[in-house]
Amino acid sequence: MAVSASSSVQRARQNLADRLSEIQRDAGLTGRDLATACGWYPSKVSRLLNAHTPPSEDDIREWCRACGAEDRAADLIASLRAVEGMFIEWRRLERAGLKAAQEARLPLYERTRRFRSYSSWLVPGLIQTPGYTTAALQAIQQRRGLVDDVSAAVAARMERQRVLYEGDRRFAFLIEESVLRCGIGGDDIMRDQLHHLTTVGSLPNVSLGVVPMRSDRVRWPAEGFWIFDSAQVNVELVSGYLTITQPSEITMYAETFAELADLALHGPAARELITSAAALLG
CATH class of the missing domain: 3.30.870.10 (Endonuclease Chain A)
Structure with missing residues (x-):
């Protein structure tokens, strides 16, 4: 996704990251636990949680799978696409x-x-x-x-x-x-x-x-x-x-x-x- 200095875009990214964080907390997983379950480096989890790197659709699916929240993936992916559409x-x-x-x-x-x-x-x-x-x-x-x-x-x-x-x-x-x-x-x-x-x-x-x-x-x-x-x-x-x-x-x-x-x-x-x-x- 293109990077923009707009605070609107950044705020929308952070809102999405906060929702991922909520799913992680509900699952009782640490960042390291989540990274291991997804096959990622722990630094990737940190970047996603801090909205420094936007997740891909596959990232969201893996995150929700690892947290036992597959039913929430579709809604999060819809939000991701909305954020991507803010800056073209x-x-x-x-x-x-x-x-x-x-x-x-x-x-x-x-x-x-x-x-x-x-x-x-x-x-x-x-x-x-x-x-x-x-x-x-x-x-x-x-x-x-x-x-x-x-x-x-x-x-x-x-x-x-x-x-x-x-x-x-x-x-x-x-x-x-x-x-x-x-x-x-x-x-x-x-x-x-x-x-x-x-x-x-x-x-x-x-x-x-x-x-x-x-x-x-x-x-x-x-x-x-x-x-x-x-x-x-x-x-x-x-x-x-x-x-x-x-x-x-x-x-x-x-x-x-x-x-x-x-x-x-x-x-x-x-x-x-x-x-x-x-x-x-x-």
Whole structure:
């Protein structure tokens, strides 16, 4: 399983380790007894109990067998798979191409009614133009050496944008001012993208805020993230895609979003920043 610094992932791993420890205690086995019964070194038992090493499905089966708790193995394996699903490496997510990765997220967008998105480095996908998306996905495809299905992936992302106009959904987008000025794809693509932001920002169900560049900020930029209702947060990291479902951590991201929203400019003030950035492109 990929290693992530996320405390959500680590906490889930520790919860699983605690359940294994409980089974061991109920069986009255020491760590050395358990290691002998499983044919392992004692250090492996220690690593599993301290959540330093995630167990495999076979490890869980052996653990439960040695403790006489075979009936609990299936539930523990289900928990293991849930933990593994919290953090997905990009190469695993995009193994079937960028189009499949785009389509895989559509059900989440369709069932969400309140979206909150913060980005410190790119315009969020739901409010990108086709040209901007093409430039972004081409860069990803080339950097990661993926199959070239960029055109199909762009079409899939554009199809996903229909959620902006369907149903009773609300959207709040926050972007750093640097996103307006450090673009991708060249002047023409960035100019079109900036004009599109002013159009999307005028939709009645959309709030668009721009956090201005200034020298006295009290809340520094964070990693980009999406909050889907109050059910989960998705974070795009350099190494992979993180899903957070711990209520306490969802609350932390919601509070961070609120703090950044307080710093942001909205309405005419935000449009002025956007049109100013567009004017610099000619």
